[in-house]
Amino acid sequence: MAAVPGDASLTHTPRTPGSAVFEWDTANEYGTGSPERDALYGCAPGAVATRAAVLAVVHPDDRALVRGFFAELDAARHGDILQCEYRAAAPQGGVRWLRNVCRVEVSAGRRHISGVLSDVTEGKRGDAVLALSERRYRLLAEYIGTVLWQATPDGFITHALGWTTLTGQQEGEYQGHGWIEAVHPDDRPVVAAAWRRSCAAGQPVDVEYRARSVATGEWVWLRARTVPVHDDQGRLIEWSGICENIDQRRRDAAALAAAKDRAExxxxxxxxxxxxxxxxxxxxxxxxxxxxxxxxxxxxxxxxxxxxxxxxxxxxxxxxxxxxxxxxxxxxxxVVPRPRDFPIGELLEDVAAGYAQPAQAKGLALRVVACAPAMVRTDPDMLRRLLANLVENAVRYSERGEVTLGCAQAGGAVVVSVRDQGIGIPPGQLDLIWEEFRQLANPARERRVGMGLGLSIVRRLSALLDCPVGVDSTPGQGTAFTVTVPLAAAAAPPAVVPALPERPVQPPAAVxxxxxxxxxxxxxxxxxxxxxxxxxxxxxxxxxxxxxxxxxxxxxxxxxxxxxxxxxxxxxxxxxxxxxxxxxxxxxxxxxxxxxxxxxxxxxxxxxxxxxxxxxxxxxxxxxxxxxxxxxxxx
Structure with missing residues (x-):
């Protein structure tokens, strides 16, 4: 209930949908009004003619409120206007909110009341939605440690939901520019300057600083972000922003950086x-x-x-x-790959030259079939190590015939192959050759034929270089390994790639x-x-x-x-x-x-x-x- 200033006769107030006028004579406790008034109470015309009849249709929880309103009307002075909002039964069931605005007139000892009764149910529902929304925002802000705040166009803080919970500053303490007192002394000049620049330029601000936590008494890191709010004409009307607690995030980042440093x-x-x-x-x-x-x-x-x-x-x-x-x-x-562009043919020649002597000692022919000049992009040293392991295996497990190292372009890549005419690999054991210390042709583990690490290294290098390795083998006829290497970006694959003749690799002659x-x-x-x-x-x-x-x-x-x-x-x-x-x-x-x-x-x-x-x-x-x-x- 509240007094409303004014002295115009409410009986002459224009009627609007959902409202009605009435008059009340307190001497005989009898009131009259338009049919709309009785309809608002959910009653037949003339049924609400006394205060007792009004109280009968008022929601039980609001009857004490309405009785108090009646008492205030009886004690009011001439010209006073009072209002009260309460609930009454709705015609279709449920309740509706009514607002009763009354003007008191006192003449010759008689008290006369005129008023307007309005249905404010929709407004109340909107208020309830707003209240619920504000409560949700408050709970959410408190839960995630975020402050929601508003400021006037000149930067005067008017409201900061959650700031009191975070810092202990009350509304009267943080309003205006008082919030800066909760900021760490070392950070105040930076924060204040950033806020002044933002207000002067009308631009958003994003700044991090420390503030004292009332819960722990320690300084915690906050991140404040704000944006200007403009009306339809583009005029700045307020600032809205959030201030989130990033202390744990910064602690985690510092711990992660320290862990990274330790790992490095x-x-x-x-x-x-x-x-x-x-x-x-x-x-x-x-x-x-x-x-x-x-x-x-x-x-x-x-x-x-x-x-x-x-x-x-x-x-x-x-x-x-x-x-x-x-x-x-x-x-x-x-091992970190360092890719670069280089001609694949030169690398194949270099790898083959390294095994010319061992191949010749076993009576094997070592040949290179290089594709037409092609530039590839990968780490040449790691690829050389990968291919060297394959050639070494081919020479080691071949007792006759030849070992061929070659390549052919296929779309945007070069497929390098290492083929031998050795003992071959049974189909059911192709997946086992990549395991460490696995030697299919050396079950007795004779050290003269190695430890079985070469293909394990090949697999790891292949994964690092992203150069897939494939294998095809026929027992008794030989094995072919392939390595797919991407072409350099500037190397456009020709429609037809001419094959180059095979060339046997021999150890260098004496000079x-x-x-x-x-x-x-x-x-x-x-x-x-x-x-x-x-x-x-x-x-x-x-x-x-x-x-x-x-x-x-x-x-x-x-x-x-x-x-x-x-x-x-x-x-x-x-x-x-x-x-x-x-x-x-x-x-x-x-x-x-x-x-x-x-x-x-x-x-x-x-x-x-x-x-x-x-x-x-x-x-x-x-x-x-x-x-x-x-x-x-x-x-």
Missing amino acids: QQDRAKSKFLAAASHDLRQPIQSLYLLAAALEPHVRPEGAAARERLCHGLDVLSRVLNGMLDLSRLDLDL RRARPPAILVVDDDPLVRESFELMVESWGSDWLVQVAGSVAEAMALRCPDAVVMDYRLGEETGDAAMARLRAHWRAPGLPGVLLTGDTDAGVAARARASAMRLLHKPVDTRRLRDVLAAMLAEA
Whole structure:
């Protein structure tokens, strides 16, 4: 109930749908009104003529309210206008909300009341919906820790639903610019400046800051975002925004970043350990290879078989070590592809050249069938390792015939194939060949034929490169592996790809020179230097060898015909050392071989950038001699 200012006679108020006028004489407790009034009460005309009749149709829960309204009317002064809202029975059942607005007139001791009765049911329903909506927003804001707020066009905060729950500031404290007092002192200048700029420009604001939590007493991180609200004419009428609690999110992000840093540190530690282990384990094996080669001209015939067994044992040890270190790097996710565009034919020639000597020793023909010049895009070093494993398997498990390495374009890709005429694989066992330490042709696990890691490495490299590997085999006739490599983006596949003739791959022929080539070996390991010196001397008078333990020692010597450089030279890498030597001798095209026990693709990239041939330890001495001979022939 409330008093309403005004002095116009309500009996002359125009009738509108859902409203009616009435008059009331308090002296005889009798009221008259239009038929619409009785209809609003859900009664027949004239049925609501007394206050008792009115109370009879009022909702029981509101009767006390209406009695109080009647008492106020009886006590009101002349000219007072009062109103009351209550529920009454509806004609079709249920209830309807009515608003009763009355004007009191007092004359000659008599009290006369005139008024308007209106149906406000729809308005009440709208108010209920709004109240429910506000309650929902309040509960939602409190549940998710979000503040909903409004401000005047000049930035004066008028309402902030949830701010009191979050910070403890009451409405009178946070209104206007008082909310800034709850912000962390270090963040206040930034937040205040951002809010001023936003208000001046009429642009949204998005800022993060800390505020004191009343629940914990600690500073929590909040994110405030606001947007300007304009009317139909584009005038700024208010600001609306939210302020969400992002403290846990920031804590989670910080924890995630710390965990990421720890994981990266662990990865670096693992990578460093594997690199050191790879170098330290391969270095003595490399020395043994060199010493075994140096012994060859000095071994009596009766000791030749023992030396051959020694060399074979070193081969097995080398393959096992390489396989296990490669698998470790792949399993620890330390191998990251570095794709680039390159000609596939050159890579096939390089892979085949590496196995020409073993194939020839077994009486196998190793042939390359390169497709027409095609550029592919992938990591060349990882693809080389993958194909080398396939070719090595083909040579190892073939006792006759030939091994063919070729490729053919198919749509937007190049399909590289490695085919042999070996023992083949039974159809039911094709899925087993990819398992670690699985050797179908070696059930007794004789180490002379390896450890069964090559195809496991192939599968992992294939997945990393996204170059699918397929296999087709017929027992007794041979096996064909295929690797699908994407073409480079600029390489449009021709309609017809001409086939190139097969070309047998032979070990490089000896180079005829006017004088023996001088080879400089730079390695900081004295045992390796001595072993290299003995090995090259065992090659005969066609070769000269010099050794140096550092770049400084090498600079004191004459410029050689080729350099064999260890990758790890104390604090300096072999490619950097080679650059210094070339500059010192003014020989930019000086051939160089980079020896490393590290299989990281970054080392291969350094070797390419420095125009050096990369060989991984332990390298077979015949392989090293073939590479040096080929480089000297090209030079």
